[in-house]
Amino acid sequence: MARARVTLADIAARVGVSPKTVSNVVNDSGWVGAEVREKVLVAIEELGYRPNLAARQLRRGSSGVLALALPTLAEPYFAELASVFVDVAHDRNLTVLVSQTGGDRAREVEALDGVRLPAIDGLIMSPLGLEAVDVQERRRDISLVLVGEHGERVAGDGEHHVGIDNVAAAAAATAELIAQGCRRIATIGVQDEGPTETSRDRFDGYALALRQAGLPLDEALTGHVHEFNRAEGAVAVQRLVESGAEFDGLLCFNDSLALGALYALGVRGLSVPEQVRVMGFDDIADGRYSMPPFSTVAPGREALANRVLDIIAAPDATAPGHHEVPFSLVLR
Known part of the structure; x- marks a missing residue:
């Protein structure tokens, strides 16, 4: 048999106060003395009271x-x-x-x-x-x-x-790679179809930072992907390396791409950060424990x-x- 729902009246009877006082504690409204409030909270815990959300919605006009x-x-x-x-x-x-x-x-x-x-x-x-x-x-x-x-x-x-501001964030990330000495920075994450707003904004920021630093925008350093995941990041870096493109920095449009990029760089024997510095985007938990480590943009x-x-x-x-x-x- 299902256990009967504990009501405000049950709590009130246990404590010896009115149901209105219990309601004030449950809904954090009205004034209730500290000692009585504590007794009500103890009774709520002991009896296993759970508020009736449907009834609360009717009273307040909101569901929470x-x-x-x-x-x-x-x-x-x-x-x-x-x-x-x-x-x-x-x-x-x-x-x-x-x-x-x-x-x-x-x-x-x-x-x-x-x-x-x-x-x-x-x-x-x-x-x-x-x-x-x-x-x-x-x-x-x-x-x-x-x-x-x-x-x-x-x-x-x-x-x-x-x-x-994705443009500003990508520009700041690219500028940091430049400040660390990178002069040929490749990108991983350019998309040619589907919803491409993220890709476009981050590429625009990358291009802006290069322009401000007086560095050329080289199409040969552009890594195209279909989706933002590890497999696509690995494949994009593999293509860059096989094309003969030389790069000392890598801006990945998210951390999953960066993790895939790290794998491909390792397979090819390219050390991070000695030969290639890697910057990701999103500051996901997996990226914080990556070896070798890589920098990233935390999106707040x-x-x-x-x-x-x-x-x-x-x-x-x-x-x-x-x-x-x-x-x-x-x-x-």
């Missing part, structure tokens, strides 16, 4: 639940981003439901329209297939914040987007999550558009 729609959880950056969102939301007494869209436009539209989702207070999405018209014509009127470079294009001036995941949740909490307090969060270089 957010949805986070990401292209994939197989890529470390997105998995770590989801983890940060869950933790930051928990500190605000919010729950995050994570959905994987595969970067498919139809699935992203379903998330926009709330298909297969319960009542939520807001949606955070990193889209790859979505178009601006999909956002404008969405059927569900809830707080929406977009992240990711494709998300910035889709958001335009009418929706909220939060993220770093916690700052991003906090900014997004601030917007969802008060969407009308800030004008729609791009909201920038800081990045930093992690040198190893």
